[in-house]
Amino acid sequence: MQQKKNKPIMILGCTSDAGKSLLVTAICRLLANRGVKVAPFKAQNMSNNAAITTQGLEMGRAQYLQAIAAKIVPNIKMNPILLKPSADTFSQVIVNGKVNDEIAQLPWLARKPFLWPEVTKALDSLQNEYEQIVIEGAGSPAEINLRESDIVNMAVALHCNADVYLVSDIDRGGSFAHLLGTWACLSKSEQKLIKGFVLNKFRGDPALLDSAMAWLEEKTGIPTVANIPYYRHQLAEEDSFRLGCKYQKGMLNIALIYYPYASNLDEFDPLLYQHNINLVPVHQNGDLSLFDALILPGSKNSGASLQALRATGLDQNIIQFKKTGKIILGICGGLQILGESILDPLFLEKGSQQGLGLIALKTTLEKDKITQQRQFNYAGEILMGYEIHHGKTYAGAQVKTFIDKSIGWSEDNIYGTYLHGLFEQRCFYNWFMRQIGGLENGLNWAAHTELELDKLADMFEQHGWL
Structure with a gap:
């Protein structure tokens, strides 16, 4: 029928x-x-x-x-x-x-x-x-x-x-x-x-x-x-992101570097909506040392984002933050920016340039885009996420594997990965909290989203027209 x-x-x-x-x-x-x-x-x-x-x-x-x-x-x-x-x-x-x-x-x-x-x-x-x-x-x-x-x-x-x-x-x-x-x-x-x-x-x-x-x-x-x-x-919001937050004494404060062409910011929602965490978008020059951690998100144009950091002086703020010994996490474009160089032979973005040099990684931007879902065994649990990038990154001898040798690297207090969606995974969220002295109260974000969707539908049934 x-x-x-x-x-x-x-x-x-x-x-x-x-x-x-x-x-x-x-x-x-x-x-x-x-x-x-x-x-x-x-x-x-x-x-x-x-x-x-x-x-x-x-x-x-x-x-x-x-x-x-x-x-x-x-x-x-x-x-x-x-x-x-x-x-x-x-x-x-x-x-x-x-x-x-x-x-x-x-x-x-x-x-x-x-x-x-x-x-x-x-x-x-x-x-x-x-x-x-x-x-x-x-x-x-x-x-x-x-x-x-x-x-x-x-x-x-x-x-x-x-x-x-x-x-x-x-x-x-x-x-x-x-x-x-x-x-x-x-x-x-x-x-x-x-x-x-x-x-x-x-x-x-x-x-x-x-x-x-x-x-x-x-x-x-x-x-x-x-x-x-x-x-x-x-x-998850499609485009908007809360920009008005400032450092709050007595909370766990995480700085999110908010450069032009920042992408996939919804992956930080599990941090944004925790009552004990203050996620602060930072886009101007200033002392970062009071923050408990620093995150560089993905970028649709890593070269342009890197140039913006240099234009504002935020590049030096990030370099100084490394000296505190606190964790810096770079995801996708953020990982590329933290490295030694971004080579761009095809001029896909802004041409080849030096990175911040905080971790011994070299990235070459290539025409073919890598887009795939990934799954790893991490700390005895299944860690899921996705890749979406043009670059291929090569690590120096002193760099350690972070999550998996194909997806992430670490050196001292610098961590970088191509895997998006990490904080939606309870095992990674709790690992990150251990590094910065936070509560290991990560949610099952998929289940949380289902509850939010049902509450949204209930609201619409009460006030909508269907």
Whole structure:
């Protein structure tokens, strides 16, 4: 018997960071909990937070989490196009999980003939496999200058005749103007697809909105179907990262070096949400000696990140920190920066340059990108993570193996690895805490995420429209 197919649900936003990703995640988990065979979809994502599938293919971290919310295995069909910014005016283009240098060299408006067939192929395939597709747009559909090249917003909605819900972040202010203005920028055929407006991140008395919602419906003929409260959660964010934290006396303070093109910062969530730990993003010159540990995260452009450290003077702050004897951990690009040199013969990033020289490692950037999930036996437990990098790193004779000889190295108080997702593994989290005198209270992060997803779905069931 053929499965009943429902019209796709599509979440569009008046602005970036309106909460589209979280709402799609909530809907996927809510429907999955109801027994619906559901899958997420986003035609094109722009983010340096990426995930690696079991097939070794690269996709947006948000869609990866949405697939987990839907209780299915993440697949690159759920995000066929991923853009990873590596310079102010350039992004690496990932098509169906693999780097595509040819399309990356094309002007923006010339890409659609090559990318749109991949979008429709992936979406059509998902529609054949699942009862319900929940689609996320990107930015705003009212960007008039981008309509001709659109492959992610109304072009997708029209292709699959989706039921579209337009979301505004009311916490920013101006929501009703945003909703009305965005709706007015759409064509008549596009306006017909809008089934409801959604107010997101609301704090206050909902009764204050009644007259405004009636006014908006009078202008557009479209009802406001939901008022979603400001909701605090511990799920991975697609792009944003908490920058306002400062050193706090009496807590375990960990400095996270926040350079340009820092990537996959969601892997530090297990530190970020621990009540006894203060994770402090550092992006300006200053004394680091009071911190209990230092972390250099991944980077989409290690060369540019290294240059930024030198421009701010943070390079010398990090070098001075080594003298304290406290642990410095570099992950992926951070590992490369800590080493003696980054050789870039193909000029993939900023050309060859000297690293910080804190560990005897030399890295050569190569064209082929390594993307794979990995698993190791570590301290008697299974340690899982993923690799996503261009470089190959070679260690000097004095350098020791860290985790595994193929993935990480250490020298004195400097540790570096290509393995992402370490702090999500309880065994590694507890090892790190032992090094810095913290509590060995690491969580099963996968189980924690499942609980967070169910709580999110419960919130949406109470305040949403489904």
